[in-house]
Amino acid sequence: MMWRCRTPLCMLVLLAGGCEPPPPAGDPSKPVAGSYSSVEQSLVDEGRATYERYCVGCHGTAGDGAGDARRFLHPPPRDFVAANFKFSSTRSGQLPTDDDLRRMIRNGLRGSAMPGFGLLPDRTIDALIAYIKTFSPRWKEQEGEPTPIPFVEDPYRLEPDKTAAIQRGEVVYHGYANCWACHPAYVPQPRLNEYLVQFGNPPRDEFRPDLYQAVGKENEEGEIVYPPDFRRDYVRAGVRVEDLYRSIAAGISGSAMPTWVDSIDLPGPTPDSPPLVSKADLWAMSYYVQWLLSQRPPLLKEGQFVVRDRPRPIYLYGAPPKAVKPEAPPDEQTQKAVEETFTP
Ligand code: HEC
Ligand code: HEC
Numbered sequence: 001m002m003w004r005c006r007t008p009l010c011m012l013v014l015l016a017g018g019c020e021p022p023p024p025a026g027d028p029s030k031p032v033a034g035s036y037s038s039v040e041q042s043l044v045d046e047g048r049a050t051y052e053r054y055c056v057g058c059h060g061t062a063g064d065g066a067g068d069a070r071r072f073l074h075p076p077p078r079d080f081v082a083a084n085f086k087f088s089s090t091r092s093g094q095l096p097t098d099d100d101l102r103r104m105i106r107n108g109l110r111g112s113a114m115p116g117f118g119l120l121p122d123r124t125i126d127a128l129i130a131y132i133k134t135f136s137p138r139w140k141e142q143e144g145e146p147t148p149i150p151f152v153e154d155p156y157r158l159e160p161d162k163t164a165a166i167q168r169g170e171v172v173y174h175g176y177a178n179c180w181a182c183h184p185a186y187v188p189q190p191r192l193n194e195y196l197v198q199f200g201n202p203p204r205d206e207f208r209p210d211l212y213q214a215v216g217k218e219n220e221e222g223e224i225v226y227p228p229d230f231r232r233d234y235v236r237a238g239v240r241v242e243d244l245y246r247s248i249a250a251g252i253s254g255s256a257m258p259t260w261v262d263s264i265d266l267p268g269p270t271p272d273s274p275p276l277v278s279k280a281d282l283w284a285m286s287y288y289v290q291w292l293l294s295q296r297p298p299l300l301k302e303g304q305f306v307v308r309d310r311p312r313p314i315y316l317y318g319a320p321p322k323a324v325k326p327e328a329p330p331d332e333q334t335q336k337a338v339e340e341t342f343t344p
Contacts, residue, residue, distance in 0.1 A: 040130065047131025050124055058113065063135035073113045075225065083136035084220055084254040087237035089148035092251040092259045095138060097146050101129045104237070111234030149250045149261045152279040154241075162287050169288025172281045175199050176266065179285075182227040182256055185211045186292065199266065199276060217256035225255055230292035239293055244286035249279075 058077040060067040065079035088096030108116030133139040156165035173179045175195025193203035216224040251259035266277040
């Protein structure tokens with residue numbers, strides 16, 4: 001098979017001097033678990049071809065995450081042989097559903113090197129999924145389909161103003177779920193103590209050092225991963241409130257981030273009183289985290305993107321109403337955009 005370098009990633013890898021053609025298809029060293037019907041087999045074959053074109057540079061020929069680009073990447077590409085997937089709608093430690101894999105391949109994982117492949121047809125994505133599953137016997141060994149965590153009714157869905165949700169989220173985040181044990185706290189210490197007391201916890205004289213910063217946590221692969229500081233960092237699995245609910249409720253496999261959906265219930269003081277905390281509060285925390293994320297300063301202001309020597313700006317959120325005509329020659333303009341971006 002002739003191997004040609006077409007994708008930007010491949011060019012990058014070539015430039016870095018680490019490009020070697022992958023071994024020919026049908027490499028017997030490649031683990032292909034189980035046996036397949038001819039329909040499944042043709043999907044797997046199609047998946048292999050697409051994988052070798054788009055994914056191999058990062059995830060590696062053997063699917064072990066050791067592609068040529070690995071040494072440049074943190075977090076590293078997923079190892080499909082170990083098959084510890086992070087962002088799923090299933091409980092920590094369980095395999096993701098096909099919908100989860102589809103979503104991640106389509107959308108990518110923002111803040112990591114994993115790009116989105118939203119332009120690939122559905123069938124091609126299904127083929128990629130079928131192929132990825134051949135790398136690990138875990139897929140054949142699991143009993144039945146993985147089950148997603150329950151999405152309880154969102155009590156705030158129909159409210160146009162989410163202030164109540166955000167405020168409740170702040171209280172539960174700090175007072176009950178202690179998300180600040182790993183992520184930063186976002187309220188002054190006296191207020192944090194007020195929130196703790198609301199859920200029957202004793203107030204504290206002292207909190208961890210660097211309370212307003214994230215604490216690095218080791219993941220299963222022994223890498224230190226920093227939980228996102230929502231006012232500063234990207235979250236990977238999406239910022240829609242449903243995405244945040246999924247990440248918070250299901251947790252992140254292999255990392256310190258726990259599955260919350262099973263431990264977010266606290267009954268009221270008497271059998272007749274409403275619960276102090278319930279699964280609905282997962283929504284409140286999702287709105288709260290989304291609100292924190294919305295405060296993240298944009299890296300570049302709109303209109304500051306200029307591609308090399310082309311004087312045509314690229315807009316993040318669509319062109320502004322009035323067409324902007326570049327006044328300065330491209331070089332000067334690029335210089336100006338760079339200066340504006342990097343001077344506070
Ligand atoms: C430029 C490098 C790069 C390319 C190309 C790439 N990936 Fe990834 N991929 C990553 C990285 C890095 C991660 C891990 C992100 C993390 O841990 O937050 C990842 C993670 C994943 C995950 C796991 C998500 C999870 O929940 O654990 C899947 C599935 C995946 N990639 C599929 C693909 C497929 C399919 C392709 C090709 C169509 C592909 N990737 C191409 C870098 C890449
Ligand atoms: C024991 C430590 C720990 C606690 C407690 C914790 N987290 Fe996390 N959280 C993490 C780590 C580590 C990550 C990053 C995982 C990764 O990217 O590999 C993370 C990631 C996240 C993400 C980002 C998911 C994405 O798409 O990238 C969200 C949202 C989140 N946590 C919300 C919460 C909320 C809300 C709470 C409290 C209910 C909480 N976390 C409690 C450790 C923790």
